[in-house]
Amino acid sequence: MPRLRERLPRAVVHELAEGDDVSALVDAALASSTPPRVLGIYGGDGSVGTLAHVARRVGLPLLVFPGGTFNHFAKAADITSLDIAIDALVAGTGRAVDVGELTFTTGEPITLLNTASIGIYPAFVAEREKHEKRLGKGLAAVVAAVRIVRRSDPIEIEIDGRTARVWSIFIGIGRYYPVTVAPIERRRLDDGLLDVRILYANGQPRTRGAVALALGGKADAFAARLPFLQGPPAVEAFTAGDLRVASSDAGGRDPGYAHDGEASLRTPGDQHDDGRRLSIRIIRAGLQVYSPADRPRG
Structure with missing residues (x-):
């Protein structure tokens, strides 16, 4: 260089x-x-x-x-x-930025800088990026969502003590934008929160999952009014300081996970009665990074 x-x-x-x-x-x-x-x-x-x-x-x-x-x-x-x-x-010049710690049942915690996810989110992002230059982000998201949901199956999970059947869980280090299942940017590195987006599959048609994955909660709310797609909201978004997830698929299937662009088909650690477990927590000002002088943040 x-x-x-x-x-x-x-x-x-x-x-x-x-x-x-x-x-x-x-x-x-x-x-x-x-x-x-x-x-x-x-x-x-x-x-x-x-x-x-x-x-x-x-x-x-x-x-x-x-x-x-x-x-x-x-x-x-x-x-x-x-x-x-x-x-x-x-x-x-620099700043202290928040990081996440991803911990499994065994082994050393992993430092997270951007995101972690479980389920179909990584495959959706990869499929969307394949079509973005040709179709633009909006249409590429629709095409990717339809293809990924059609060839995938939901997973059984327990999240902070609640059981659910989901397509994906997205966890961002700090708030991400826009407010969709698959956000693409953040505006701060120090807001001290995990941004959690869950795409549910509880008894809902695959079409609802594809719509919510591609277009977000507002489109899902509209779809829920249609007679053949009615049901509870498919998308839940909230912030937290920590999160605990266990995959409890009836067939013993390991959904794998992804973090900061790295994907794994196997979740580290031993299988327990309640599935493979992982937890994520925010570490405020956990890393010192050289960067340009601070600019106003939204």
């Missing part, structure tokens, strides 16, 4: 290879005669999230260079180029 070496000639740069243990690399650097005072990462949301977890563990600030296909966290922090990130470092 010539531009990085040009502007930060004293930076120690390591190009990650497949199989590299980021945590071990940082520990080795900290044990050297010239330990780093800042950890930087060039990559997308998955790579940024991995180093953010290590930065929290070792108590160092994070410098993010947007270099992935999707750079949702960098965008939310107003870091849209390598030069903007370096300017923030040189100026010493």
